[in-house]
């Protein structure tokens with residue numbers, strides 16, 4: 117989850133806090149890790165893995181707006197991969213660039 121703070125001099129808006137979740141559709145391809153040789157895994161798990169890619173969707177909402185619940189419902193779909201902990205890309209790690217973000 118990412119908290120983006122935007123300050124404003126307008127008395128109506130004050131400080132706006134948003135939660136941002138990153139959601140990516142998984143892209144399946146050949147697995148190249150040691151885990152691929154783990155015979156205790158079923159074949160459909162041995163031979164495929166998710167490729168790291170930029171998110172295709174961002175969930176943005178106000179704090180306490182239920183963004184976590186929405187993310188958990190969306191990630192139930194088998195083709196969806198989503199971050200677990202907060203990434204803080206836009207507020208803390210933006211300078212690291214898109215390769216870090218993947």
Ligand SMILES: Nc1ncnc2c1ncn2[C@@H]1O[C@H](COP(=O)(O)OS(=O)(=O)O)[C@@H](OP(=O)(O)O)[C@H]1O
Pocket residue numbers: 117135177178179180181182183184185
């Ligand atoms: N469908 C629905 N209806 C009513 N309330 C709901 C719903 N889904 C989530 N929630 C409540 O939303 C709170 C969590 O919001 P967030 O995921 O945005 O959390 S946070 O702001 O990042 O902490 C959290 O409230 P609190 O338990 O008071 O913290 C959830 O219980």
